Amino acid sequence: MKLARYRPRDTVDFVVIGSGAAGGVVAKELSTQGFSVVVLEQGPYLREKDFAHDELKTFRQGVLINDWEKQPNTFRKSPEEKAMRQPAVFYGRQVGGGTVHYTANLWRFHEVDFEERSRWGTVAGASLEDWPVRYSDLEPYYTKVEQELGVSGEAGLSPFDPPRSQPYPLPPLPVKRCGAIFERVTRQMGLHPFPAPLAILSQPYRGRAACTQCAFCKSFGCEVRAKSSTLATVIPVAEGTGRCEIRSGCYVRKIETNADGRVTGAIYFDGRGREVMQKARAVVLCANGAESPRLLLLSRSSRFPDGLANSSGLVGAYFMVDTGVSVRGMFERPLNDHKGPHVSRVIHDYYDSDAKRGFWGGGGIDARFDWYPINFALDGMPGDVPRWGAGYKAALKEYFPRSMSLLAHSTCLPVESNRIDLDPDLKDAWGLPALRMTYRNHPDDLKVLHFLKDRATEILEAAGAKKIWSRKIEELTFTGHLMGTCRMGNDAARSVVDRNHRAHDVRNLFVVDGSSFVTCGRQQPTCTIHALAYRAADSMAAAARKGEI
Ligand SMILES: Cc1cc2nc3c(=O)[nH]c(=O)nc-3n(C[C@H](O)[C@H](O)[C@H](O)COP(=O)(O)OP(=O)(O)OC[C@H]3O[C@@H](n4cnc5c(N)ncnc54)[C@H](O)[C@@H]3O)c2cc1C
Incomplete structure (x- = not known):
């Protein structure tokens, strides 16, 4: 099998940031539909031989998750407080993301999970909304998840x-x-x-x-x-197309835009700390419900001073947890x-x-x-x-x-002041503002x-x-199920992406992961993240073929 290798100056069709539940599926779908894809993943590319039943190393020391020494978090309960340094979010940090180390409960959401507002009305202090997609829209994709991944x-x-x-x-x-x-x-x-x-x-x-x-x-x-992670299932298929390169150890610090407000690629730190820009016709952000909004806020520019795709001010808002x-x-x-x-x-x-x-x-x-x-x-x-x-x-x-x-x-109800954003003081090991959680x-x-x-x-x-x-x-002060920070919706003033995960503000930017959730279901979000990713990739591919990206 000849693996795809692109040069950063080659303009690929899609750069996918993150290779977890969403990123793995998107990469597989786009590459099998004929597009050139580079997946930028900050964590390592581990193989089955790297996994061991070592409870101290894997469970207590957390070798498969984010490292709070290098990528610290801060936490506060309300916007009036100063956030203190402490672990707040955790997620799988390797090729395959959270699907490598998760418990693997793969439950479909129910019909009510997409239409809570219509069924139950408003709840004081929360922003309960219906999703712009319904269970019936996702049903064929839930089926695809179960069949392709193995449930x-x-x-x-x-x-x-x-x-x-x-x-x-x-x-x-x-x-x-x-x-x-x-x-x-x-x-x-x-x-x-x-x-x-x-x-x-x-x-x-x-x-x-x-x-x-x-x-x-x-x-x-x-x-x-036997665990149907994206590492074991769709990522090998994506690589097998010869059109998808999985580039691990690449920590994306900015999604780049041009004067027209279009995305031109992603800038990352490689394993040696050098800055590299991978050019692309479109970017699909799949870095999860905490890191995706952080990266959008890190991607501010003179054209987008409040962060990319953030004209609504809602990037990072309505953070929901398990x-x-x-x-x-x-x-x-x-x-x-x-x-x-x-x-x-x-x-x-x-x-x-x-x-x-x-x-x-x-x-x-x-x-x-x-x-x-x-x-x-x-x-x-x-x-x-x-x-x-x-x-x-x-x-x-x-x-x-x-x-x-x-x-x-x-x-867990969506509350506007529950947010992921940038800590004004603390920096990570690369000098980027740390992730701040207000919850x-x-x-x-x-x-x-x-x-x-x-x-x-x-x-x-x-x-x-x-x-x-x-x-x-x-x-709650610490969580591993990360949802809701780039809400999908039909109204650009009240959401970040549309029903097909396209950013309202940027035509060739898509955000597909737990951040798109409007409400949180009843825990176990990953089946729905996979299904949304299959659906989003279909619509991106169709739009790309029609020249609409
Ligand atoms: C211990 C544990 C058990 C779990 N068990 C279950 C379960 O049984 N059922 C269930 O439904 N869910 C479970 N989950 C949650 C599940 O892991 C997540 O819902 C799922 O992985 C989220 O998918 P995602 O695509 O949104 O993000 P992720 O899977 O987190 O993928 C995001 C990827 O992006 C990468 N990334 C982030 N930022 C950058 C950057 N700047 N540059 C480059 N790469 C970046 C990350 O390293 C990661 O690989 C569990 C979580 C934990 C922590």
Whole structure:
């Protein structure tokens, strides 16, 4: 296979910035449709041989995620405060982005997730809006995601599932003990459990091996390619076209524009810290819900003094995160659930908002065991067990094999003052302004969590857990699901990109990733990011063929 290699002065059709859930798909679609593509990815190009079951290195030291020493963040709760240096966002920083190290829950959004405003009206203190696309627009692309990437699951078991044109291409993964308990008890309670859809192969698929049940999914890369990351799936296809170059170790600092206000390419620091400009006819920004708005703000110029694509002032606004609460239970008998992919069964019975509850929002609850030995020893047990000596050892022996978690994954309202922008003082290792996060949960976000925590506790009680515990629900200051900062919409004054991800202000600039979300669904955004990317690439390719870019 001859890999494409372009010179920076060659004007390629598309530069794609970031190679994660969105960037990998966009690169594959554009290159297979005949366009020349350069993908600029700041992280390294790791291969399966680089992934290891080393909990200290991978999980505790975070070798697959962004490095807050080199790329620091600051955080504050409100615009009136001075932000303090602390880790605020985390994401996969390598070719494949977050899909390399994620847990691989690949759940479609439901119809309501695209039309919250029409269904529920306004919510005080939030900017609830409908999306300019609906579930029916995305359904063919959700199907494409499942078929092309490989998703294991079983359709038709949940009455709350949105309509689908095809079943999952692979059957569900084996049920875990926590899943079996959850399934039995929730059925008895009149609820509707179903197997968690996972981007992990239950059987060999398209030349890739099935899952070996090693259980190193969350935060780890999969060394047998059973996790359907963009690294294992679409990126090799893109490279195989001979038209797509994946250029790793390239940290983009600016999207360049000319006097006409058109994008001309991207300027990046290469591995040796030299500045390079890659020329392109169009740029597709796929750097995620935190880094995409940061890069647009870094790309200001005399023509765009407030940042690129920011005439609305909304680049970075309506930042949304993953809200969730974990309730844990310890049982009399061992479950030994440290094997297999983490998540096993889910319910969506509380997915929709319900006016009777008195607040907006809802969510799902899943049964999982997503602990590794060291992590469990440090954070997995209740606060009242001994933390040292013989008592600690006895507790570990008792709790590790007998515990399971119920994770409630929930909603988060879009609030205009919740933002990603540039810190005025702190710089990163390349001298660029650090990412600043301003975030305070809307009160309804926390009310939903209390509601779901109570439901999860009821399930564990009905299951006969010997001990049940959870952390106090607190406002969020740190997150790995990054959404909503370059909102899509039909009105250029109230959104950053249009329904096809084209920036309202710049004709040959597209933003495709978690930042386009208008509302946040109920966690697990990646299936929707993939689907949006397939759809956006189709429309970009059609526009390019008609000479409209
Ligand atoms: C521990 C963990 C578990 C998760 N589990 C799940 C799950 O089970 N299900 C789910 O749906 N979601 C999960 N997520 C979230 C998931 O990883 C993200 O939703 C998804 O990867 C986002 O896709 P994206 O394309 O928007 O961005 P990313 O996948 O983050 O890709 C962006 C890429 O752009 C690169 N980049 C950024 N800035 C620049 C720059 N200036 N120059 C060059 N390159 C740049 C980054 O290095 C990265 O590779 C998890 C996240 C974490 C942290």
